[in-house]
Structure formats: C-alpha cells, structure tokens
Amino acid sequence: MTDGPSTEERGWFEGLTRGDLDGAREAIETGTAESPENWPTRAVAAGFAADAADYYDALGEATRHAAREGVAERELSDDQQLIHAIRAMDDAERTANELAERVAEWAGSRFEEGEAGIEGARVIAEREPHGPGDERVTDLAARVVDLDAEAARLRAFTERTAGSVAPNLAALAGPALAARLIALAGGLKTLARKPSGTLQVLGAEEALFAHLRGQATSPKHGVIYTHEYVRGTRPGERGSAARALAGKLSIAARIDHYAGDRRPELEKELDARIERIRTRGES
Amino acid sequence: MSDDRSGSTDDGSGNSPSLPTGVTYREFGDESEARLATRGRPVYGERTEGEWRLWDPRRSKVGAMYEKGLDLRLGGGKKVLYLGAASGTTASHVADFSRCVYAVEFAARPVRDLVGVAEDRSNLFPLLEDARKPASYAHVVEPVDALIQDVATRGQAGVARANQRFLADDGVLILTVKARSEDVTGDPADVFESVLADLREAYEVLDTERLEPFHDAHLAVVARPR
Ligand SMILES: C[S@@+](CC[C@H](N)C(=O)[O-])C[C@H]1O[C@@H](n2cnc3c(N)ncnc32)[C@H](O)[C@@H]1O
Numbered sequence: 001m002t003d004g005p006s007t008e009e010r011g012w013f014e015g016l017t018r019g020d021l022d023g024a025r026e027a028i029e030t031g032t033a034e035s036p037e038n039w040p041t042r043a044v045a046a047g048f049a050a051d052a053a054d055y056y057d058a059l060g061e062a063t064r065h066a067a068r069e070g071v072a073e074r075e076l077s078d079d080q081q082l083i084h085a086i087r088a089m090d091d092a093e094r095t096a097n098e099l100a101e102r103v104a105e106w107a108g109s110r111f112e113e114g115e116a117g118i119e120g121a122r123v124i125a126e127r128e129p130h131g132p133g134d135e136r137v138t139d140l141a142a143r144v145v146d147l148d149a150e151a152a153r154l155r156a157f158t159e160r161t162a163g164s165v166a167p168n169l170a171a172l173a174g175p176a177l178a179a180r181l182i183a184l185a186g187g188l189k190t191l192a193r194k195p196s197g198t199l200q201v202l203g204a205e206e207a208l209f210a211h212l213r214g215q216a217t218s219p220k221h222g223v224i225y226t227h228e229y230v231r232g233t234r235p236g237e238r239g240s241a242a243r244a245l246a247g248k249l250s251i252a253a254r255i256d257h258y259a260g261d262r263r264p265e266l267e268k269e270l271d272a273r274i275e276r277i278r279t280r281g282e283s
Numbered sequence: 284m285s286d287d288r289s290g291s292t293d294d295g296s297g298n299s300p301s302l303p304t305g306v307t308y309r310e311f312g313d314e315s316e317a318r319l320a321t322r323g324r325p326v327y328g329e330r331t332e333g334e335w336r337l338w339d340p341r342r343s344k345v346g347a348m349y350e351k352g353l354d355l356r357l358g359g360g361k362k363v364l365y366l367g368a369a370s371g372t373t374a375s376h377v378a379d380f381s382r383c384v385y386a387v388e389f390a391a392r393p394v395r396d397l398v399g400v401a402e403d404r405s406n407l408f409p410l411l412e413d414a415r416k417p418a419s420y421a422h423v424v425e426p427v428d429a430l431i432q433d434v435a436t437r438g439q440a441g442v443a444r445a446n447q448r449f450l451a452d453d454g455v456l457i458l459t460v461k462a463r464s465e466d467v468t469g470d471p472a473d474v475f476e477s478v479l480a481d482l483r484e485a486y487e488v489l490d491t492e493r494l495e496p497f498h499d500a501h502l503a504v505v506a507r508p509r
Contacts, residue, residue: 009421009422010422011422011423012422012423027422028410028422028423031422031423032418032419032421032422033418033421033422034418034421034448035421035448036421036424036425036426036448036449037425037426038425038426039422039423039424039425040425056383056405056406057405059408059423060401060405060406060407060408063401063408063409063410063423064398064401064402064408064409066410066411067394067397067398067401067409067410067411068395068398070391070394070411071391071392071394071395071398071411074391167390259390259392259393260390260391260392260393261369261390261392261393262390262436263435264436264437264464265463265464265467268466268467268468269467272467272468
C-alpha cells in the first residue's frame with residue numbers, strides 16, 4: 001500500500017467524461033493497475049467528482065452498468081447459439097466428406113489414383129488444372145478443403161462456448177461432449193431437467209426404442225460412451241461407471257443452469273467415484 | 284452470548300462488543316429468540332420487521348461467524364472488499380452497515396442478481412471480475428478496512444494473499460475456507476491446517492472457528508496483514 005499519489009497507476013475515471021457510461025464500462029473492463037490508490041481523492045482532485053459522495057454515485061452508476069452489460073454479453077453466447085453452431089459443424093463435416101467422395105470419384109476418371117477423403121481432396125486442390133474440366137474438379141476440391149477448415153473452426157467455437165454456457169458440465173464431460181449433450185437435449189434448461197438416467201442414454205435413442213419394442217437389451221449409455229470414464233472402464237463395470245458419470249453430469253448441468261457458479265469439487269468427487277468403481281473387486 | 288441479546292429494541296448501535304453499529308439482535312414476529320439483523324431492503328425473501336431484515340446464518344457465512352461469537356473487528360461505516368459475492372446475500376447485509384462494499388464475482392449468472400441488489404444499495408459496487416487477478420480491478424477498488432473472502436475454490440489462501448494489496452495496514456481479513464473446495468476426500472482438519480500454513484506467509488491469524496452447525500466443513504479465519 002502506498003499513500004502518496006502514484007504517477008503510473010490510472011484510475012478507471014481518468015480521461016472519462018462524466019455520464020459516458022459506455023466509456024466507463026470500457027475503462028472498468030479493460031483497465032488495470034498493480035495496486036489500489038485512494039481513487040475517491042484522486043477523482044476529486046482531477047475534477048471528475050465534486051466530493052467523495054459524488055464520486056461514489058458515479059462509481060455506482062458505472063459499475064452497475066458495466067456489470068449489467070458484461071452479464072448480457074456473456075449470456076449472448078447462450079445454449080441456443082451453441083446448438084446452432086454444433087449443427088452447423090455436423091453439416092459442414094458431413095458435407096465435406098460427401099463432396100470429398102464426389103471429388104475422388106471424378107478425379108479418378110481424369111488423374112492418376114489418389115487418396116480418398118479430405119486428404120485426397122487436399123492433394124487435388126493443389127493440382128495445376130489443364131482445361132475447364134480439370135478446373136471444375138480442382139475448384140470443387142478446394143471447396144472441400146475450405147469446408148473442412150470451417151468445420152474445425154466451428155468445433156473450436158462450440159467447445160469454447162460450451163465452457164461459458166455450462167462451465168461445470170464442460171469441466172466434467174469435456175467441452176465437446178458437453179456441447180453434444182446440450183444439443184441432444186435441445187438446451188441447457190431441458191438437459192438440467194432430465195433425470196440422470198435419461199442423460200445416460202442421450203444419443204442412444206435408436207437402441208432405446210429397439211429395447212422398448214422388445215428387440216434388444218436396454219442401452220447402458222449414449223454419447224457419454226465417448227467419455228474416458230466409460231470407455232476406459234472394463235466392460236463388467238462400464239454400466240456402473242456410466243451411471244456414476246451421468247449422475248454427476250446431471251448435477252453439473254443443474255448447477256450451470258440454476259446457479260451458474262463453478263464448483264471444482266464436482267470433478268474431484270467424480271474422480272474419486274470412478275476410482276472406487278474401477279478398483280472394486282480387484283486386489 | 285444470550286445475555287446480550289434478549290429483547291433488545293435499540294437503534295442498532297451495536298448491543299454486543301463484537302457487533303458493528305448497524306447490526307443487532309432483535310425479535311421477529313412471534314419468535315421468542317432474538318435474531319441477527321441489519322437494516323435495509325430485503326434481498327432473498329428473508330423476514331423483516333419494520334426496516335430490519337433477518338440475517339440468516341444458514342444462508343450467510345459472515346452471519347454464522349457473528350452467530351458463533353467471533354469478533355470480526357469490523358465496525359460500522361467501513362470500506363470493504365468482498366470476494367466471491369455470488370448473488371449478494373451476504374454482501375447486501377454487509378453493505379447495510381458499511382460505508383461501501385466492492386463486490387467481486389466472476390460468474391455471470393449470480394452477477395445478474397447482484398446488480399439487482401446494487402440497484403437498491405448505492406454503496407454496493409458489483410464487479411464482474413476474477414478474484415485471482417487483482418490487477419484487473421485495482422484501478423477501481425480503493426484501499427479498504429476489511430477484506431471478506433468466500434470464493435469456495437481451490438487455492439483460497441492464494442486468493443487472500445494476492446488481494447492483500449487492498450488491505451490497509453490495520454485492516455482485517457475475514458476469510459471462509461471451504462474444505463471440500465481444496466480437497467474433497469481429505470480430512471477437513473488437515474485441509475484447514477495446510478490452508479492456514481499457506482495463509483501465514485502473508486497474514487497473522489488472530490482467530491479461527493468452525494462454522495458448524497450452520498455450514499459443514501467450513502472454517503472462519505480472522506487475520507491481519509503481516
Ligand atoms: C460460496 S459462494 C459465495 C456466497 C456468498 N459469499 C454469500 O454468502 O452470499 C462462492 C462464490 O465464489 C465465486 N468464485 C469462485 N472463484 C472465484 C474467483 N476466482 N473470482 C471471483 N469469484 C469466484 C463463485 O462463482 C461463487 O459464486
């Protein structure tokens with residue numbers, strides 16, 4: 001703590017016009033200082049406020065505005081945006097793969113045999129075309145490469161968004177699976193309201209219907225199968241692992257929807273639970 | 284401490300040596316026992332009696348600290364930095380008897396409610412910031428008389444140390460340590476010992492108290508900067 005005015009540190013109000021709330025928000029959000037100063041005194045000395053009470057009025061108005069806008073902005077990256085993005089990602093991936101097959105088939109009739117799939121399209125896109133027929137093929141291959149790159153960017157975006165929409169769920173499930181679960185449920189709220197047994201088989205609807213028609217055994221897990229805690233558990237204990245994971249994921253989804261704060265202890269509880277399941281009956 | 288709080292109807296000038304001006308025990312309705320209260324607009328559906336609102340120790344760790352008879356060395360009319368304000372349950376009570384409260388919370392959803400609370404309390408300043416990054420709000424927060432921390436996250440001692448820069452030399456740290464946030468499986472007593480050891484690098488610990496039965500496996504710590 002220092003009591004003399006420091007020359008380097010700048011208070012949020014410095015250079016600001018009184019009443020410019022957006023400017024104040026910007027200053028509050030982006031400004032920094034190593035250590036606090038006696039800002040009320042500094043603000044009065046700088047002519048920003050008439051006295052301490054006046055300074056606190058301005059500070060209250062500015063912090064409320066900044067917090068309100070900050071919250072609204074974060075919530076724009078909401079679960080419905082996430083669902084649009086994940087569907088777009090699936091479409092982009094599927095379309096890229098379909099077009100890559102078309103490119104491979106067409107290219108096979110004009111050029112030497114190459115690889116199939118996205119990698120094959122990447123090679124063809126690099127080719128120097130000879131004539132308009134070649135050009136249609138190489139251009140189409142270039143579109144495939146672009147679409148694949150866009151799918152990768154969409155994937156990164158959905159994973160980031162999942163972390164801000166559902167921080168606890170993303171921490172437990174991993175961002176990709178968290179995004180998947182929210183999309184399958186149709187939103188964070190609907191996911192939060194589902195019993196954990198439903199969450200456990202989300203994405204296994206076909207298997208579930210087959211079971212209900214009496215044509216198959218009941219599915220033990222849906223997309224949560226992709227989680228290391230299910231896949232990496234030996235088959236005999238997989239059902240228990242899936243149940244334990246689904247239970248914690250559904251608690252995480254509820255906290256994310258109803259409270260929104262981070263609860264790091266959930267991860268540790270899950271780790272401990274899986275550890276017990278994996279080691280029981282051993283040794 | 285029940286001798287101090289029977290049937291008091293004073294103006295809230297503090298009726299126990301450790302209660303700040305503006306905090307008092309009073310009777311609510313037909314309840315026979317006097318309850319902790321501050322004066323202000325209700326926030327979370329708590330009972331009211333005139334301008335007084337019940338401060339529920341089960342909903343608030345600072346409330347529980349008073350209930351357990353801890354001396355928080357917090358007078359009325361002080362400047363406070365509150366870390367982990369959530370939706371403002373406790374921060375609103377503290378604002379009722381303080382000069383001003385800078386309330387830091389990094390999760391967006393609770394901050395929405397916190398802003399609502401601040402709309403009724405012109406001395407409560409909500410900050411959507413991360414308490415692990417004090418430089419991101421030191422251009423807004425002034426030096427304070429008390430640092431109240433309830434972040435329930437791993438590294439609670441580290442957060443208190445990083446924020447020591449805000450505390451006046453004769454200021455007080457009022458810290459809640461949640462054992463399960465540091466280590467879910469460890470014995471709370473061991474977890475508290477290791478957090479305290481870490482804290483002592485920068486603070487002199489004046490008093491500690493477990494918050495049962497109000498909050499399980501939580502330790503209250505009162506400390507001052509070294
Ligand atoms: C137990 S709650 C606080 C309850 C509040 N003190 C009350 O009594 O009304 C803990 C809060 O700390 C917040 N938190 C955790 N880590 C944080 C950090 N690094 N910065 C700011 N807030 C944090 C959580 O989001 C949560 O809202």
